[in-house]
Amino acid sequence: MSQRGLRVATAALTVGLSAAIGLGAGHGVAHADRPPAVNPALRPAGDPAVPPDKTERPANSNCADIVTGGDGSTIPSAQRTLDLDRAWQFSQGEGQVIAVIDTGVARHPRLPDLEAAGDFVAAGGDGTEDCDGHGTFVAGIIAASRVDGQGFAGVAPRARIMTIRQTSKMYQKEGASRDKAPDAFPDGYGTLGTMASAIVRAVDRGATVINISEVWCGPEKNVDGPIGAALQYAVDRDVVVVVAAGNAEDSCKTENTVTDPLDPTADPWSKVRVNVVPARWDDYVLSVGSIDANGAPSKFTVAGPWLSVAAPGENMVSLDPRGTSTAVGAVNQRGEQSPMSGTSFATPIVSGVVALVRARFPELSAREVMKRIQATAHAPAEGWNKYIGYGSVDPIAALTEEVTGELPPKTPTPPKNQQLAVPAAKPAPDNTARDVALIGTGVIAAALLLGYLASFPIRRRFGVAEDND
Template identity: 85%
Template sequence: MKVPLRIVAVAVTLGLSASLGLGAGHGVAHAERPPAVDPAARPSGDPAVPPEKTERPANSNCADIVTGGSGSTIPTAQRSLDLERAWKFSQGEGQVVAVIDTGVARHPRLPDLDAAGDYVAQVGDGTEDCDGHGTFVAGLIAASRIDGQGFAGVAPSARIMTIRQTSKMYQKEGASRNKSPEDLPEGYGNLGTMASAIVRAVDRGATVINISEVWCGSENNVDGKIGAALQYAVEKDVVVVAAAGNTDTCKTENTVFDPLDPTADPWSKTTMNVVPARWDDYVLSVGSIDANGAPSKFTVPGPWLSVAAPGENMVSLDPRGSSTAVGALNQRGEQGPISGTSFATPIVSGVVALVRARFPELSAREVMRRIQATAHAPAEGWNKYIGYGAVDPIAALTDEVTGPLPPKTPTPPKSRQLAVPAAPPPPDNRARDVALIGTGIIAGTLLLGYLASFPVRRRFGVRGDDM
């Protein structure tokens, strides 16, 4: 069964968020935890070619890019991460970050790009990016630093590996036969090719894998290959970072926690799965925050959320040139910014690369724990939109991390009787009383002295008969 994917940029941004084929949403009443992994379900990563013939229709033009963001001004997201300080500890040296996406275009600020394969076009190496999405993602991870430019990737010394496994501009060969010329292509990519791309990235030496695309629906038995591929990655000491998904494509709102049933299993309140995000034993699932640190309105909530990162109004690399970009036009000519959990995810992948370079002795699971343990936690400790909180590069590179993570549930409210304060001792007024008495005596003495200062006068009269 072929399962459609969504690329999780905001729909107006790139036109990449619509379903790539078969609709989802049918199945059981609620989502379930992923089943036990069946290692036999793991696909091969070779050959890196589409499993069937594909085509790019004549009317499928590559996305137009909105350039901008160049110059010395540091983008808001980058400034909030304090990367200049983080780079004193690590710049991601020696790390290879696989971008499983729409391809990554060759760009002067992505030196030594590893073209690792193409599951979309019969003849391709992963460096065609007609959608623009994959290049945006790669730039946020590892765009090199250059003088006079404020923008750079989170891990500017890391190297990008590109594997194209989905595109809105392609479709199965012959799909246009029953369409009118103005119809948009169906898009191409599914969970099977994603799983193969994960295995291929691991086998080719990636240390970090970024997946900024999702499948979402209520079915629970469609992603066994993904689970097997993700388990394989962790066993081979590779950290996988995946997007939480956007509400424009994953339209069902997961309740996760019901205030009327606060002790219920959060998975029982989850009606929609997001893959690969739901495999949270094997991935870091990433939500988005805005410039003020608040959860982005488009993040799909779920019990699998690990951390969050800036994901709105980003600056990245231009897939059509050598400069930077701030947005794109979709196939309908609508312009939008680079926003979505797609673009929060590479921020976390970049931080993972920084940590792996600074602490090469840490295993993939230890790196995942460090990223979550050092995040800026929300008041309740964990929540369904940002997980354990906003990723903090400085803390991830410098803090001491010990002990296990708390469970992925908000800290429950507690009722506690405050101690009744003891009755205060009676006031000691002796000093005041002595002062008042002394003052009264002095005042009385002064008054008597004042009165005594007046002469006592007698009036003597003369009687008439004494004359």
């Protein structure tokens, strides 16, 4: 590949809408609020699936190069951690349709019956072009079918993928190149409006789960009303929506304090400086953070009071959007090889587990499924925290445990000052048995001694008689 090609190749290893719509972190400090009440009137139509603007892919905007690998019988570490072989004894996601709202999903032999449900990026597209590679990576983690001799498989290998392309770093509004240098990167395309339309479209076309591995980040508070309306529409129609928490190393660079050790009882929302959408609409979504191979929160996960659960999200394996095998990463805009890491790839793990649960418990509503996923996660010591929510998702527990009661609030269990009871004084020891034993022993010893001493005169008489003889 030429040096110029390397410069313009890009891999959306975490898609950030901030770059596409000109909003993001770094616009000053502001405190976030809980999302406002949903206004259903803001819900957009899901049809037709066309970009609201004329778009173009510049001639120098080559599709991302893919780093292949991960094939063979070795089971990827994330898959081993989740113990999917055992989970598949209970469910493989049969009958579930997972909508992947992303950069498109390429047709792949391990994604049979892929449903092409529309394209909000390029006119005339159907959602199966994936120039970025990101959407195909996500779809493979969710539902890549099982193949003999291959260790990698999707979390829900018998579920079906629906693709709706909603964003791409390779596209931009038509004519945007006129004021740019010949080798400048495209602006990218995708807005909160097209995301909201894609959510509605997925619901209307029969998705049971929706995966959104892309985020918008910024301090603005009133730009996502259509997203809230679309998410409420999804949950009301019994669809579970799973979304990424965002990457601090990408489009969400501001650190959210959430819990302040100097003010531990403060409202977590009062400590938030940057909103993450759609994650902040936590009444309607499962928001997913990432953990590493040791189970610790990934350094890139954006903290927030909306975190629901976490899943493995580093050095993942998925499907190759350019071929028929597997992939482990792509090439970024600087020509650097990037691994498949990010909350983007933790999110499809949870979407896959949701599909497993929905297939095993078809009687559960969307909200009941969300509760089960959170209630059966491996909780942190404080019960909930700002990086992994209620903990690391556990497919086996989600498929087998009994879930009762309500979830605790999304706040760490506060420290408590408690005076420990003073131990009661120990009762005086009862030495009766010891004393009886000692007295008895003394009596016996004395008797033996007296008997011994009394024997001396007798032995003396006997000794004299023998001398006289």
